[in-house]
Amino acid sequence: MITTASLHLSDRPAETDALGRFPFARSLAQSLVSVGSEDGLVIGIEGSWGTGKSTVIGFIRKHLTDAHGVDSQPVIVEFNPWMVSNTGAMVDALVSQIAVALHVTLGVLEEKLKVGEKLLGYIGLIKHLKYLKYVPGIGFAGHIAEDAAGYAATIAEGVEGARKAAEDVEKLLPHLDLAKKKADVADALRKLNRSIVVIVDDLDRLPEDELRLVVQTIKAVADFPRTTYLLAYDRDIVANALGAGIPEKGRSYLEKIVQVAYPIPPLFRYQLRSFLDAKLQELFAAMGVELREYESTIYEGCTHLVSRIVRHPRDVVRLMNRLWLSLPATRGEVNAIDVIVFEALSQRFPDVRDNVHRHPTEFIGQSFRGDYDDDQLRGQKASSLVGAEARSKPDARQWERHLPPTASDSILAVEACAFLFEHVTEEKESLPEDELRIADPDRLARFFRMTSLESVPEVTSIHHDLANPDALEASLSSVSSAELGFLLEWICNYTPSCTKLNGYGSIEKLVTAAINTEEKAELTSPLAELFANVLVRIMRRAASEERVRGLAYIADRAPLSVAEPLLLSAAAEQGKWIIRPQEKLPTDKQLVSDSHAVDSALATWSDRIRKNAQDGQLANEPRLQSVLYRFAQLNFAYEETYEIVRGICASDGGLRNFLSEFVSENSFNSPDTFGLIEDANAFAARVRNSVMSDDYAWVANLISSGDYPNAIAMQAQRLKGLRGANLDNAVAKSRIPV
Structure with missing residues (x-):
C-alpha cells in the first residue's frame, strides 16, 4: 500500500549516516573550535553537486551542539547568502547574522550585549561609508583617514548641495574610524571566550558576482578572532567564478582565502x-x-x-x-x-x-x-x-x-x-x-x-484470465474471429510472466475455443498455430500432473492441427522424433517427462487421424501436411501415410488443401519437399487432370521431370523401411552430454 505521507524522498540533507560520513564530520567539528583567541580560520568542504556536503555540515552542527555543555557551546551562525536580496546588503546580512546568533546562544550575558553593540556599530558605520560615495561631488573612495580640507578641495567647484554634504561629513569624520570599530568588535569577541562557527553552505550556487562578494566579505570585513568560517562548495565552480572565467587564477585566489580545504570523502x-x-x-x-x-x-x-x-x-x-x-x-x-x-x-x-x-x-x-x-x-x-x-x-x-x-x-x-x-x-x-x-x-x-495502450490489453488482465478459467472463456468468446488471433497472441506473450496460472483449467477453455472456431470453419493455419503456441506455453508453466492431464486432453479433444505441435514437442524432447533426435532434453526440462503418457497421447491422436481419414474429414484439416508428416514420423507409418494421402487427394477439395502448402519458385524445393508423395508420376497425372491444373502445373512439371521421379521413389522406399530401431540408432549417434 502506498502511503500519501511518503510519496517522495526529500532532497534535504540526510539525518542518518548511511554512508559512514559521521567520523569525518566529528573530526572536522573538533578542528573548527580549536582556533586560538587571536586567530580566525576559513575551512572549506569541497565536493561536486550531490556528494553530501550539506549532510556532512548537518553532522558537524549536531556534534558541535551535542559535544559541549551550555556554557561552552560554540556559537553557530547559519548564513545563507541566497536569502539576501541584493549584493549591497551582503556585508550587513553576514555581520547581523553573527550578532543574532550571539543573542540567541548567550542569552542575557552582559558580554553578549557588549559584543552585539560593537557588531551593530560596526555594521552602522559600514552603511554610512557605503552611502557616502553617492554624495554629489565627493566620490568617496573608502579611505576615511583623510581630513575635511582634502574633501573641501575636491568639491571646491561643486554645487551648493555637495558643499553642504561635505560639511556634514566633516562633522562625522571623528567618529568614522572603521579600523577602530572593527578592533572593538575583535576585542569584545576575545573577552567573550566563545568559539564562533559561521557556516556558509551552497556557496557554489550563487551568481558569480555574489559569490565573489561573499568571499571578499569574509576576507576583508568579517575576519574576526575565534571565528571559523566553514564554507561548502564545488571547487571548480568557485575557482571559475573567482577567476572571472580563468580557473587557475581563481584557484590561486581561493587558496589565499581558505586556509585548509577538505574534500568530501569519496564513496566506494x-x-x-x-x-x-x-x-x-x-x-x-x-x-x-x-x-x-x-x-x-x-x-x-x-x-x-x-x-x-x-x-x-x-x-x-x-x-x-x-x-x-x-x-x-x-x-x-x-x-x-x-x-x-x-x-x-x-x-x-x-x-x-x-x-x-x-x-x-x-x-x-x-x-x-x-x-x-x-x-x-x-x-x-x-x-x-x-x-x-x-x-x-x-x-x-x-x-x-x-x-x-x-x-x-x-x-x-x-x-x-x-x-x-x-x-x-x-x-x-x-x-x-x-x-x-x-x-x-x-x-x-x-x-x-505510463497508462493503457489503445487496442492492447493490459498484462494484468491477461494474467487474471489465466488464473480464472471462466474469465478466460468469457474473453475468448467475446471476440470475433478476426480479433481472436490478436487475443491469442497476447495470451501467448504474457503466459510466461503469469505467477498464478490455472494450467489445466486454461487448457480446457482454450481447447474448447479452438473446437468452436473449427466448427465455424474459421480455424485457419495461423490460428491453429497460435492456439498451439499458447497451449505449449501454458503446459510449460503448469505443474507436472497438470501437464500429463493436459496433454491427454489435447490429444483427445483439440483439433488435430492444434494438437500436433504439442505432441511433437513432447515426443521430440523425449528423443522420439527421428528427424531431429538431438532435440532430446534432460527429464527435468521436458514438456512431459512421463514416457508412457506421451506414447498414450500420441496413440489417441493417431487414432483420430485414421478415423478422420476414413470419414473424409481429414481433407479439410488446416496445416494438413504438418499433421501428416508428424503422423508418419512419430509412428514410423509412412506406408500408411501414403495411403491416407492418396485418399485425401482423390477429391478436388482434399487435393487443393494438400497442394496449398507447396510454394512455387522456392529455392528450397527438392525431392525432400515432396516426402508425402510416393509415386511422382501418378501424383503429377492427378494434378494435371484436376481443376487445379493451371494453378499447380508447376508442381506436376517439377516432380515428373529429370531425376525427381526416381529420387522421390527411392525416398519413399527408404521412409517406408524406417522402424523403431532406426530411431534408437539415431538418438545414440546424436546424443550430446547435457
Whole structure:
C-alpha cells in the first residue's frame, strides 16, 4: 500500500549516516573550535553537486551542539547568502547574522550585549561609508583617514548641495574610524571566550558576482578572532567564478582565502550500491512491491549497473522520486527491474531516452504498434514465437550512434542498453515479452505512455484470465474471429510472466475455443498455430500432473492441427522424433517427462487421424501436411501415410488443401519437399487432370521431370523401411552430454 505521507524522498540533507560520513564530520567539528583567541580560520568542504556536503555540515552542527555543555557551546551562525536580496546588503546580512546568533546562544550575558553593540556599530558605520560615495561631488573612495580640507578641495567647484554634504561629513569624520570599530568588535569577541562557527553552505550556487562578494566579505570585513568560517562548495565552480572565467587564477585566489580545504570523502562503489539497494528496498516496502522470480534473478545485475550510472547519493534520491511515478504506473505491465534501469539511464542521459522513443527499431529491432499496420506487427510477433533467429535484430552500430559522445559516458550507456535490450542483440532461450522486458515494443510503449495502450490489453488482465478459467472463456468468446488471433497472441506473450496460472483449467477453455472456431470453419493455419503456441506455453508453466492431464486432453479433444505441435514437442524432447533426435532434453526440462503418457497421447491422436481419414474429414484439416508428416514420423507409418494421402487427394477439395502448402519458385524445393508423395508420376497425372491444373502445373512439371521421379521413389522406399530401431540408432549417434 502506498502511503500519501511518503510519496517522495526529500532532497534535504540526510539525518542518518548511511554512508559512514559521521567520523569525518566529528573530526572536522573538533578542528573548527580549536582556533586560538587571536586567530580566525576559513575551512572549506569541497565536493561536486550531490556528494553530501550539506549532510556532512548537518553532522558537524549536531556534534558541535551535542559535544559541549551550555556554557561552552560554540556559537553557530547559519548564513545563507541566497536569502539576501541584493549584493549591497551582503556585508550587513553576514555581520547581523553573527550578532543574532550571539543573542540567541548567550542569552542575557552582559558580554553578549557588549559584543552585539560593537557588531551593530560596526555594521552602522559600514552603511554610512557605503552611502557616502553617492554624495554629489565627493566620490568617496573608502579611505576615511583623510581630513575635511582634502574633501573641501575636491568639491571646491561643486554645487551648493555637495558643499553642504561635505560639511556634514566633516562633522562625522571623528567618529568614522572603521579600523577602530572593527578592533572593538575583535576585542569584545576575545573577552567573550566563545568559539564562533559561521557556516556558509551552497556557496557554489550563487551568481558569480555574489559569490565573489561573499568571499571578499569574509576576507576583508568579517575576519574576526575565534571565528571559523566553514564554507561548502564545488571547487571548480568557485575557482571559475573567482577567476572571472580563468580557473587557475581563481584557484590561486581561493587558496589565499581558505586556509585548509577538505574534500568530501569519496564513496566506494560498494557503498553507493548498498545505499541504492537500501533505498530500493524501502521503496518496494512502501509500495508493496514483491519482485517476481524473473525480476529477482536480474536484480543484482541491476544494482551493480545503476550504482555506476548514478554519481552520488543525491542522484539515488532523485531516482527514487522518479520511480514513485513510474513503478506504480507500470506495475504488472513492465518488468520492474527494467523500469529501474531505464529510469536511471533516462536521468543520467535524457537524450538517450529521447532517441529510444524516436528510433525504436535501432534499439529493439521493431517499431511501435501503429507505426505500421497490425498485420505487419502480427507477423513480427508470430515469427518471434518460432525462434529468436526469426525476429529482426538491431545493428549495434545503429544504436551506438545515439549514445553520449564522451567515452566514459558512452561505456555506461552501452552497458545499460545491453542490459535492457540484450534479448534482441543476442540469442536467448526466452523472448522479451516472456518476462515483460522493455525490449518488447509493446512493453516499451507501455512504459512511455505510463497508462493503457489503445487496442492492447493490459498484462494484468491477461494474467487474471489465466488464473480464472471462466474469465478466460468469457474473453475468448467475446471476440470475433478476426480479433481472436490478436487475443491469442497476447495470451501467448504474457503466459510466461503469469505467477498464478490455472494450467489445466486454461487448457480446457482454450481447447474448447479452438473446437468452436473449427466448427465455424474459421480455424485457419495461423490460428491453429497460435492456439498451439499458447497451449505449449501454458503446459510449460503448469505443474507436472497438470501437464500429463493436459496433454491427454489435447490429444483427445483439440483439433488435430492444434494438437500436433504439442505432441511433437513432447515426443521430440523425449528423443522420439527421428528427424531431429538431438532435440532430446534432460527429464527435468521436458514438456512431459512421463514416457508412457506421451506414447498414450500420441496413440489417441493417431487414432483420430485414421478415423478422420476414413470419414473424409481429414481433407479439410488446416496445416494438413504438418499433421501428416508428424503422423508418419512419430509412428514410423509412412506406408500408411501414403495411403491416407492418396485418399485425401482423390477429391478436388482434399487435393487443393494438400497442394496449398507447396510454394512455387522456392529455392528450397527438392525431392525432400515432396516426402508425402510416393509415386511422382501418378501424383503429377492427378494434378494435371484436376481443376487445379493451371494453378499447380508447376508442381506436376517439377516432380515428373529429370531425376525427381526416381529420387522421390527411392525416398519413399527408404521412409517406408524406417522402424523403431532406426530411431534408437539415431538418438545414440546424436546424443550430446547435457
